Amino acid sequence: MSSPSRAQVSFVLAGRALTLTPAKVQSCMRGIEPEPITSHAVRLDGRWYPVTQVFEEATGISRRVWTADRALGRLAELGLLLRTLTPWPDEDTVRWSLVDALEAEGWRIDRLVDAEPRTRAIDVVASLGGVTAAFEVKGYPTQPPDGVKPGEVARQWFADALLTAMKARRKHPDWWRMIVLPDVPRYRKLAAATADSFADAGIRVWWVDEHGAVTGERPPLEGISAAASPA
Known part of the structure; x- marks a missing residue:
C-alpha cells in the first residue's frame, strides 16, 4: 500500500x-x-x-x-x-512476487495498484526495451463465503481478470497484456479450457508458484535478448 x-x-x-x-x-x-x-x-x-x-x-x-x-x-x-505480508496464494503475495521478478529482469514499474481499496485499473503496468505490458493479478480464495466453494470463486476471479485484460486491449492495443495467477490446479484447468480465447485476444498467462518464481511467455524486447520462460 x-x-x-x-x-x-x-x-x-x-x-x-x-x-x-x-x-x-x-x-x-x-x-x-x-x-x-x-x-x-x-x-x-x-x-x-x-x-x-x-x-x-x-x-x-x-x-x-x-x-x-x-x-x-x-x-x-x-x-x-x-x-x-500475506500467505501464498493471496493476491497481494502474488502481486509482489510479480513486481520482484519484473524488477529483477530490469523492468520499470510504471504503475502499481493496491489490492485495497480495489479499483478498476490494471494492477501493474511495466515497461522495458520499448515494450509496455499490463498485468492483471489474481490470487486464489482460501476463505470463501460460507457455502461457496473456492473453485467457484476462482472461476469468477478468472473471468474478471480476462475481462479486465480485454478492456486494456481496447484502450492500449500496442501493450502486451498478461493475467498473473497463482500456479494451482484450478487455474491451470481454466486456462487450458480457454486457451483459444486467450490466443484470439492476445492475452498471455503468467504463473507464480509458492516460492515466488514467475513463469510465462516474455515479450520480445528491442535490442534485448529475452527467452520465453516455460509456462
Whole structure:
C-alpha cells in the first residue's frame, strides 16, 4: 500500500521532537541487512525491510517504546511503498512476487495498484526495451463465503481478470497484456479450457508458484535478448 507523498513528517516520540523525510529514511538503512519480515514491510532501494526495523533506525528510539501501527502510519505519511505480508496464494503475495521478478529482469514499474481499496485499473503496468505490458493479478480464495466453494470463486476471479485484460486491449492495443495467477490446479484447468480465447485476444498467462518464481511467455524486447520462460 502507499499514501500520498509528503516532503516530511514531524511528530513527538518518547518526549523527542522528530522530523523524517523519505531521503533520511532511505539513507539511514543503506548498508543495513533486512531483518526477517513477519508482518509489515517497507521497500527501500529495491529491498524489503520490516517497518519496525526501519522506524527504529530512522528515529533512533527503541521499538520497545512505540507500536508497529504507529511506525506504519508515519512511514505511510511519507508515501513510502509498504506491504503487509500475506500467505501464498493471496493476491497481494502474488502481486509482489510479480513486481520482484519484473524488477529483477530490469523492468520499470510504471504503475502499481493496491489490492485495497480495489479499483478498476490494471494492477501493474511495466515497461522495458520499448515494450509496455499490463498485468492483471489474481490470487486464489482460501476463505470463501460460507457455502461457496473456492473453485467457484476462482472461476469468477478468472473471468474478471480476462475481462479486465480485454478492456486494456481496447484502450492500449500496442501493450502486451498478461493475467498473473497463482500456479494451482484450478487455474491451470481454466486456462487450458480457454486457451483459444486467450490466443484470439492476445492475452498471455503468467504463473507464480509458492516460492515466488514467475513463469510465462516474455515479450520480445528491442535490442534485448529475452527467452520465453516455460509456462
